[in-house]
Amino acid sequence: MDWLFLDAAFTGGSRDECSAKAGGACWAVIGERLNLFTYGFYPVAERWRVNLSLVLLIFTLFPILFEKAPYRKYALHIAVAFPFVTAWLLVGGLGLTPVETDQFGGFMLTLVIGITGIGFSLPIGILLALGRQSKLPAIQIFSIGFIEFIRGVPLITLLFVASTMLNYFLPPGVTFDLLLRVLIMVTLFASAYMAEVIRGGLQAIPKGQFEAADSMGLRYWSAMRLIVLPQAMKISIPGIVNTFIGLYKDTTLVIIIGLLDPLGIGRASLADTRWTGLSTEVYLFVAIFFFISCFGMARYSQHLENKLETDHKR
């Protein structure tokens, strides 16, 4: 505690200035590098676009996560536009100055990869889980093949494939944004895990539920959407959130292929001669950021489980 706060120096221009002031932690490095940690190398003049995206994110998540949010019905419809609007804001074009994705970095990069992965892996995972149980052999074989292949390969391998090997497969001259490739790989990777988590939930649904739905004349998709999936998803919440958290933390692996996530920024900061040796402070800071996000997700999943509890076990 003393080291963290009481004996810590919060200002200063280098490590030596810090230690001259106090014997504890030197948080000045974080202060000076905060913008870098947040935005990466996103152009300073355009950072309002990142901030605006974050505000939009909060306004989009709120009605999705909380049933009691005002005007929820309309907000959910508008939420569909969120990925497109944000992508436009961050990447630019159509009237905004284009920003190359290799300038993305820091927490912003983590959020972009994490939220894209989370947002897309859930629906893809659901489709794969249903596909795996499909009666149509083509769909079933595709789903099983996809899931087992992705699960059998480490994420890092997939990221390397994304960063280097894809170029060999694509026709010459076709370039394909590195961040986009990473997003696709991370999403597919998480989808495979998601599919298996949801399959566990699907298998826990008693056969009678399917029969009741069939006997009413509900079609396959209606039965799945109205009866089977709501129950299966509820059972799967802990596993789903587990996968989310795993994916969110795995975003740090992109450092390996040269994208500067918070860890990458941290390493770059430590390479600065003025701040060498402050790895504890830097990595602690990054750890706290991840802990807050992941703990938030875990708490929300608890809240959701309690809310959806309708069994009233006697």
Next chain:
Amino acid sequence: MTQKPESANEKTKSDAGNYAVTMRDVHKWYGKFHVLKNINLNVEVGEKIVICGPSGSGKSTLIRCINRLEEHQQGEITVEGIELSHDIKNIEIIRREVGMVFQHFNLFPHLTVLENCTLAPIWVRKMPLAEANAIAMQYLERVKIPEQADKYPGQLSGGQQQRVAIARSLCMKPRILLFDEPTSALDPEMIKEVLDVMIQLASEGITMICVTHEMGFARTVGDRVIFMDNGEIIEENNPDDFFLNPQHERTKLFLSQILNH
């Protein structure tokens, strides 16, 4: 094979549409196991049929073939004049007209009682919410649990759950109701409340096919009792003759087992 074809069955009707259900030479196998052997059965519109027999005799499978929860491999089944085949459209039409009540209720635990009742009318019959709610309340009233409408199935007793399941089937206004051992999973004191609802329903002209061992119910409302064993219809008769004067040895044995315990 049938011992004593009843008058209703003997009349030759050229138009299959006069029957709610007709089954002709129906066979079904589970792998090598021959579950249904040469089933012939005609059910008239408005008729109450009770099917009984030892467990494993194929009675549940028989009624589950009527709404295609099980597929028959040979023979012909028509329901409300429509032949059951692989045609998914026909199956959907038939399922809309055929309600089913299960042994284990199969209510949807994540939906309230009212939502359980309105789900199919809204999504299958495309009924507006207000109308579906009104109809659901009307049937919940009929099964005497309107006050439970906003509870979840898990909060109700078995008997109440089964009555909700009956109300849920009725909300689709089916022409035929199938009951698959509706009281077998209930505590004895709850059986009566469910049977009362079924007896009341029987007086309203809907076609009912019930797999049940409730012999009192069979006598009160059954027009015909069918006894099955080993996948065959062994005997069919009106309830009085069936119970007082069974023709077949296996029927006698079965009746002695369930009546004298």
